[in-house]
Amino acid sequence: MSHTPAPTSAATPPTGTRQAQKEQSRRALLDAALRLLDHQNLSGLGVREVTREAGLSPAGFYRHFRDLDELGVTLVTEALENLHLLVRRVLAEQGEPIELIDRTIAVIARHVREYRPHIRFLARERHGGVRRVREAIAAELSVFTEETALALGALPQSAGWNEAELRMLAGLYVEHMVSTAAAFMEAPAGSRAAERRIAALARDQLHLISIGHRHWLAERPGGAEQRPPATE
Amino acid sequence: MSHTPAPTSAATPPTGTRQAQKEQSRRALLDAALRLLDHQNLSGLGVREVTREAGLSPAGFYRHFRDLDELGVTLVTEALENLHLLVRRVLAEQGEPIELIDRTIAVIARHVREYRPHIRFLARERHGGVRRVREAIAAELSVFTEETALALGALPQSAGWNEAELRMLAGLYVEHMVSTAAAFMEAPAGSRAAERRIAALARDQLHLISIGHRHWLAERPGGAEQRPPATE
DNA sequence: TCATTCAGTAAACAACTGTTTGCCGACTTC
DNA sequence: GAAGTCGGCAAACAGTTGTTTACTGAATGA
Known part of the structure; x- marks a missing residue:
């Protein structure tokens, strides 16, 4: 449970968190898409579908991809x-x-x-x-x-x-x-x-x-x- | 324009018309799908889309394909x-x-x-x-x-x-x-x-x-x- | 001729779609 | 500390979707 990210500082909210979290969401989207594409075509994929699978809100998608x-x-x-x-x-x-x-x-x-x-x-x-x-x-x-x-x-x-x-x-x-x-x-x-x-x-x-x-x-x-x- | 199907009889509404018309619609559906599939994937195709392209009503599709x-x-x-x-x-x-x-x-x-x-x-x-x-x-x-x-x-x-x-x-x-x-x-x-x-x-x-x-x-x-x- | 078959239709259904909006709150910088 | 940045969210938008329903009317077979 104690996650201890510890990239730079010790107990304070460490720097770089922002970008790391964004990257994490991005990866979640890509992985979710990849998972769905195992039995679908790219042209048949939907934004909502991907965000749902990735655990994001539909609007969140547009923070990462157009x-x-x-x-x-x-x-x-x-x-x-x-x-x-x-x-x-x-x-x-x-x-x-x-x-x-x-x-x-x-x-x-x-x-x-x-x-x-x-x-x-x-x-x-x-x-x-x-x-x-x-x-x-x-x-x-x-x-x-x-x-x-x-x-x-x-x-x-x-x-x-x-x-x-x-x-x-x-x-x-x-x-x-x-x-x-x-x-x-x-x-x-x-x-x-x-x-x-x-x-x-x-x-x-x-x-x-x-x-x-x-x-x-x-x-x-x-x-x-x-x-x-x-x-x- | 004068179609003259002439399978059996001469001037009277010729027999076989029924089936021929159905086949025509079927072909229209298949051709329409083929046309749409030129820049789409099958998994991204829609029933309504196909029937629209083929000039049929959406419900008509189900007379030919499940x-x-x-x-x-x-x-x-x-x-x-x-x-x-x-x-x-x-x-x-x-x-x-x-x-x-x-x-x-x-x-x-x-x-x-x-x-x-x-x-x-x-x-x-x-x-x-x-x-x-x-x-x-x-x-x-x-x-x-x-x-x-x-x-x-x-x-x-x-x-x-x-x-x-x-x-x-x-x-x-x-x-x-x-x-x-x-x-x-x-x-x-x-x-x-x-x-x-x-x-x-x-x-x-x-x-x-x-x-x-x-x-x-x-x-x-x-x-x-x-x-x-x-x-x- | 008349009853039957059946391809095609319009209308309605709930469920879903992509995208935009305004807002919140955690991270970041000064 | 305060000010600002910005990733994520809920809600609303107007469309679209697949499928079923009850119907119409022409081709069919007796």
Whole structure:
């Protein structure tokens, strides 16, 4: 019961309380929204609904966000910050391709397990009804692709690859990462068996892609100049 | 304006009118919903909103659907019927891999151009907020994967592949098809330039996967012994 | 021809929505 | 200490929502 916040002073009402309390409410709103978004869409969320879940009054919402869309964008940046950190970490690692693959999958699995609501939110809103949110996600994913392309370029298997080809491959990897994350997310919450099945599948698929990576140069289609338009 | 339904009789109020009119209203509802779903989520849609757009009274809705969810499921089956037909057609084709790739991409591009609202709906609700709809989409995609695996098994490059491996590869292809369709869909409506860019990218990615396909057996991970026998 | 079926309607229901207003009272600064 | 800042609240606003009710009138089948 004796809470003893004790950031600066001893018994007197400590400084910084004001901002801390505000931040607390903000977090409560974000968390409440995240909780509700587990079985709803952002475009179907309501201000009153969120404040009710967060234990605030409806009017309180507007002390923190102008809109629900604004809250949505905040959620996106938050979710992608985590993910971004994680991607960088994976890309910085070194070792044999097969080891990299296994570690990447393990990291994704753990991340989904830890931040499932965030991931679900991203999956849901990637093609969702709110433009600004969609664009924020797309922009961040394209950053991931760029970074992945850069990292791929540093690998010995990529000798002789031009930038467009690296981006092509990176896109494949990023897209695969996304759908693997979605698969983990969709799996029954605690089922390690399902997780292992998904991981094994993803492992083989990534392996197959990396085989394609290794043999690409020898069978590069048309030598890059005579590309016929594929559209219809 | 002269509608001339002419199913049975000639000038007298023709039989079947009743049912035809009902079907017309039903279509109006579905189309209106599809129109609204272009910038909304299913979970954010309203009965009144749909009936207003369709030109019916709110109560009229319940003559056709119990729920908005039910309408959503109808939309899913409708959209996936089209898609299913298309997938079968592509899989039945024969020729060199590179030709198959080009034709597949062309077919996807055309289909997205033709049925953009349906595709957008599928992309949006694949991880959307309505359980039954999500499940319907997932089930159908898994059927696609099975069919693709079967078709892949018939190719000469797949000699020596067991069923699990075929499904693994099929999953890769289907997932890639999905994200390619999403990319086409997200592209500015009429831009052939954007379409060509996406098509070229997808072409290279599919090509790389098919290279992986060809070299898989020689580099199968962990040899062939620590892997369950093909006869599942 | 006449009774029946039934898609579509208007009206009413209570419940809910987003947002603004004025106010309170705890924190902060001087 | 006093003055000011500002997060949170209750109340009120005008709309909207899903769904049910009892009805109308055209298509139907005998």
